[in-house]
Structure formats: C-alpha cells, structure tokens
Amino acid sequence: MRIHVSPDNGVPIYMQIVSQLKYLVASGRLSPSDELPPIRTLAEQLLINPNTVARAYRELEQAGILISKRGSGTFVSDGGSPLARRERMRIVSERVDALLAEAHQLGIDTDELIQVIRKRDANMKPGPEERNSHD
Amino acid sequence: MTDTTPDAAMEMEQADCPVVVRNLLRTFGKKTALDRVNLSVPKGAVFGLVGENGAGKTTLIRHLLGLLRPESGRVRIFDMDPVEVPERVLARIGYLSEDRDLPNWARISELMRFTSSFYPTWDPVYAEELREMLQLDPDARVRNLSRGERAKAGLLIALAYRPELLILDEPSAGLDALVRRHILAAIIRTVADEGRTVIFSSHLLDEVERVADRIAMIDHGRIILSGPLDEVKAQHRLLTLQFAEPRKQLDLPGALFCEGTGRDWSVVSNGRLEELRAALVELHAEVVEERDPSLEEVFLARVRTTQHP
DSSP: OOOOOOTTSSSOHHHHHHHHHHHHHHTTSSOTTOBOOOHHHHHHHHTSOHHHHHHHHHHHHHTTSEEEETTTEEEEOSSOOHHHHHHHHHHHHHHHHHHHHHHHHTTOOHHHHHHHHHHHHHHHSOOHHHHHHHO | OOTTSHHHHHHHHHTTOSEEEEEEEEEETTEEEEEEEEEEEOTTOEEEEEOOTTSSHHHHHHHHTTSSOOSEEEEEETTBOTTTSHHHHHTTEEEEOTTOOOOTTOBHHHHHHHHHTTOTTOOHHHHHHHHHHTTOOTTOBGGGOOHHHHHHHHHHHHHTTOOSEEEEESTTTTOOHHHHHHHHHHHHHHHHSTTOEEEEEESOHHHHHHHOSEEEEEETTEEEEEEEHHHHHHTOEEEEEEEEEEESOOOOTTEEEEEEEEEEEEEEEOSOHHHHHHHHHHTTOEEEEEEOOOHHHHHHHHHHHHHOO
C-alpha cells in the first residue's frame, strides 16, 4: 500500500489519505477484509501526526469503506458501498476522458472508438472453448 | 479570593498541561526577547514552535528547561518550577539543543553509559535499539562525528530514558533528508506512546505541518498566533485574484496580507471573508482560486503584516 502526502498542496493531510485509500479500495488494489497498517505504523511511515491518520481512518469507517475490529485492527469492509461504486465510476470516467481526448486528436470519432473498445474487450475475454483448451 | 485570579486559572489548567507559561518577560539589554508570553501545552500534544531566527524560540525553550530565570511571569513544568528544582524537572525531559552540545572526548558507548547514570528511567535495551536504528558506531568519538551523526547521538540520549516531555530545538536545522526522517519518526513514536508530549521549534514549516497538532507562532518575542493547527489553518483563506486593470498597490478590508503585481494578486484573509468579498465585488476583482493556505503561507502573511503594519 503506497500513500503519499504533501503538507502544502492546500488539501488537508487527512483528506489526502482519505482520497488515496478510497482510490486504492475502488481500484481493487485493496480488497475486502485486507488489513490496514496500524495508525502508529502508517504515521511513522508517512511522518505525520498519528491523530491525522486516526482521523482519516475514522472518516473512512463512517463512509463504510473501512471497519475497525476491536483489538485486531482496521480492515477494508466487505461489499462495495455505494460510495465505493461512485468512486469507481469517477476513476473510469477520468480514464475515458483522457482516451476520448486522445482519440479525437488522432482523428478517431466516438462511434469508431466504441467499436474499437468492443473489439478489444472481445479479444480480452477468452471464450469457453478457449478457456477449456488452457485448462 | 475568587476562582478568576490568573493563579487559580493556571492551577486548574495545570492538571492536563505539563507546560504552562504565564506572562513570561525577558529582556537582554534593550532588546525584549520574550514579551509577556502565554503558553499551555496539553499532555500528549505535538507542539510546534515556529518563528524566524532570533524570534525568541530558543530563549523560550531555555526558560522551560530552567536555564534562564523569568524576569517576570511564571514557568511551570509538571507543576514545578524548573529553576527551583531543576533535577526533578530535567529527569523527566528529553532535550536536543540546537548546538547539540555533547562531550567531545567521549565515544558513543561512553556517552550512553555516562548519560544513563543521570537518569533512573534509562532503558539500556531501548538505547541499544536506537543506536542500531540510527546506525551509530559505538566506538566512534563524538569529536569525529558528522553534523548528522551528532544530531542522531543527541537524539539517542534524549530518547533512551523515555522522557515524559521531549523538547527539540530546531532539530532539523542543517541536516539531510534521511536524518530529518529519523527525527520526525522519533517525534511520532514519542507521542504515540500514551501520554508523552513533544515541543519542537522549527523554521521548516512543512515539517511542523506534518507532525504538529498545535502550534504557536512567535515573532519578535511575542506569540502572534497559537492554537490547534486545524483551527489556525481554518481561520485563514488564500485567494488568488485577477483585476481588470493593473494595480500598483492593494489594500483590502478583511485581508491580512496582499501581495502581487499588475493584474495578479494573492490575498490571505484572517476570517473576515464577507467583508473581503464585498470589497472584491466593488473593485471588480475576479477570484481565480480560493483555498486553505499552508502553514508557511499563514506564517509569511502574519509576520510580514507585523513588520509592515
């Protein structure tokens, strides 16, 4: 788990942690029931006040993204919360925007791009026969 | 006598504040080094003392350690007077001075043994752990240490007896990034241990912003701003403005500090935002960006305002 904080970019440090952890969960790099580092460990790693980490964890617990089990630590909660889904859509939308911009610049219109996406998607999904042949 | 006398208020506050300073005054010749300083540091806090060189940070710290006697006013550490009972106070304080005054004749191992004899709470296992973590050679002589190693040695002997209060005077000054990391990590470990308190002075405001939860800003011997870091930051806003016509000068109600040239200006407000916005509408200024300022931006705005009122 890699998190970076920068104290002087105008965003409070605890918010930087909140949004990066949201991103890690939404993008699947942290999975349900994965354990998060203890507050003190993350504070030492990021060189920030432990209260700041505690505040970020608290905020994410309230949003249903993390769950703290007494005595055993903090974990990613099971089941995508509505917020996690919204976050996932946000991430995908950002990528799509970048893709659209690049495609348009290269003279490929949106309909053509959608066709390319379908084609690539079909290529990525191995059919049942193919999967059998690999087994 | 009523409860509202300063002394009674001070006694009440003392309960959860290992450090209380009231109306502390100190002059050196004609210069006022500390001008009626008031300060309370609650237990468990990481307290950042910020100010320019010569603002009075070290003088204040020397009063906390009982190295200077208050000219007037009071200093109470763990509810004791550090000038009256220095040995009882200092046994509970870990201190890293700005000039890292260590005995030059000693080897690291001797420095550790020598220091341990002063502190009943010295933890030899922890001391050895720290030595290894900080990569200090036990046979190296203090006189041959680099600047960074000297700071690490000073840090080791300030931490190894697990003091209730850790005071660091400009711990990062002149050190490379790696040693600075060790120092910040030590601050974090200290405060993460239940109930320990840290006071550190620094002019590296991004470090203060990382680890402090309370700050006091000192300028020309006066505390010009103090409180929880979140509150201090929330009291300020930074606005980037663009005017239709270039301006030579800008003076806005509700603004603490204005800076810029031509059409582009930035303004730090100290909370009187309504007043400021009204003035901006009148001047046809466009707000290009608005955000919370960093501690450094707050500091610069505050200090420059005091210097050029």
